Amino acid sequence: MPTSPNRRTLAVVVLVPVLAALALWAFAWPAARVAPRDLPVGVAGPAAATAQLQERFARAGEGSFDVHRYPDETAARAAIEDRDVYGAVVASPGGPKVLTATAASPVVAQLLQHALPSAPVTDVVAAPPGDPRGxxxxxxxxxxxxxxxxxxxxxxxxxxxxxxxxxxxxxxxxxxxxxxxxxxxxxxxxxxxxxxxxxxxxxxxxxxxxxxxxxxxxxxxxxxxxxxxxxxxxxxxxxxxxxxxxxxxxxxxxxxxxxxxxxxxxxxxxxxxxxxxxxxxxxxxxxxxxxxxxxxxxxxxxxxxxxxxxxxxxxxxxxxxxxx
Structure with a gap:
């Protein structure tokens, strides 16, 4: 049996705000809560040096980073190219340096750069020139x-x-x-x-x-x-x-x-x-x-x-x- 005009009017009045609330929740909630959660990153170098770097990541909060250890920069680069990690920090005699992959995530690359603002940065897998920010x-x-x-x-x-x-x-x-x-x-x-x-x-x-x-x-x-x-x-x-x-x-x-x-x-x-x-x-x-x-x-x-x-x-x- 067809519904009355009053019921159809009520359905529109109620349904539109419900859909709007659902859309706002779905789009705004994730955007308002952006933060690293078990974000895969790497540290590379001697054990003593990487332990210090790992401790620096740990200070960001429990569960923020999933830190992988690599023996050297070559292994860290390979892990980035294989998409095992988004980036890495390499302990070198001249101080730490940051490896990023803006092609994987420009946001994560920026996050790693901000974590060590004075360290030199190498973009291992760069985003295309036509879309550097993704x-x-x-x-x-x-x-x-x-x-x-x-x-x-x-x-x-x-x-x-x-x-x-x-x-x-x-x-x-x-x-x-x-x-x-x-x-x-x-x-x-x-x-x-x-x-x-x-x-x-x-x-x-x-x-x-x-x-x-x-x-x-x-x-x-x-x-x-x-x-x-x-x-x-x-x-x-x-x-x-x-x-x-x-x-x-x-x-x-x-x-x-x-x-x-x-x-x-x-x-x-x-x-x-x-x-x-x-x-x-x-x-x-x-x-x-x-x-x-x-x-x-x-x-x-x-x-x-x-x-x-x-x-x-x-x-x-x-x-x-x-x-x-």
Whole structure:
């Protein structure tokens, strides 16, 4: 039975503030609580010297830094390039020096520089000249998420089902990947990895989001579009940690963000663009899992619709015979 205009008015009056409060919490809470939490960093050099450096990190507070020890600067550099740590402090005869990786996180690099303001700094893996602060890379995630939500919503609203829906989602994701790589890589120079690899990551991200939204809609109806958008945009984007690092967000936001497509996409993009694929397996697995589950739900929803359609027809009351 349709609801009355008064009830619909009340629903709008109540629902909009609730959504606003949820959005403010999701976006403002992590930003207001940025601080290192088990942030992986390294110290390198003789044991006595590294113990002093480790004590300096410990003074920042219990649980702030996850300190890894390395025998020398070469080992510390290798750990940064493998994405085991965000940076390191090396004990040398002339005093400590700081190794950073602005490509991994300009925010963390700045944090390490502020911790030892008089120490010389070497940027082991530098951010691209077109995006030295990483802001353009971070800003690229929201358009990808919105493109994926739009693809899933359009597939649902246009009535595409089953294999045709999957084909539409795959085609849209592929074109988004090509366009994104052309803009972010070829034009802006924000992403410096291989063009094909970049396009593949962007396409997979769009497919993971679009498949999730369309899959939820196939199982739950049009309400699934709203649920998918809520999870991806209002949680996945602010919890992604791509503007700084997941370890800078309050628990459990950073961990949750890495299990959602936007956070996994940000980590995977950094790995393939700047670190020759180091530490790419985890975020790649997350994106593939979301994409496979979403597309499976799309196909399952279509099969369920076909299976129930004959039943509904069979139980439909017969039309009355024409008079006369």
């Amino acid at each position: 802001t353009a890379l971070a800003a690229s995630l929201l358009p990808l998420a919105l493109a994926g939500v739009a693809a899933g919503a359009l597939v649902t609203l246009t009535g595409l089902r089953g294999a045709r829906a999957v084909t539409a989602l795959l085609g849209a994701a592929l074109l988004v990947g090509v366009v994104g790589a052309a803009i972010g890589g070829s034009w802006l120079g924000v992403i410096t990895g291989g063009w094909g690899t970049t396009a593949g990551v962007l396409a997979l991200t769009t497919l993971a989001v679009g498949g999730t939204v369309a899959g939820l809609a196939a199982l739950l109806g049009r309400a699934g579009i709203g649920l998918g958008a809520l999870v991806i945009v209002l949680l996945g984007n602010p919890f992604s940690g791509v503007a700084g690092a997941p370890e800078l967000l309050p628990a459990p936001a950073g961990a949750i963000g890495q299990l959602l497509p936007p956070g996994a996409a940000g980590s995977l993009l950094r790995s393939v663009a700047f670190f020759d694929g180091a530490a790419a397996a985890g975020p790649l697995t997350v994106l593939v899992t979301w994409a496979v589950l979403g597309l499976t739900a799309v196909l399952a929803g279509a099969r369920h619709t076909r299976a129930t359609a004959p039943t509904a027809t069979r139980h439909r009351p017969a039309a009355p015979a024409p008079a006369g």
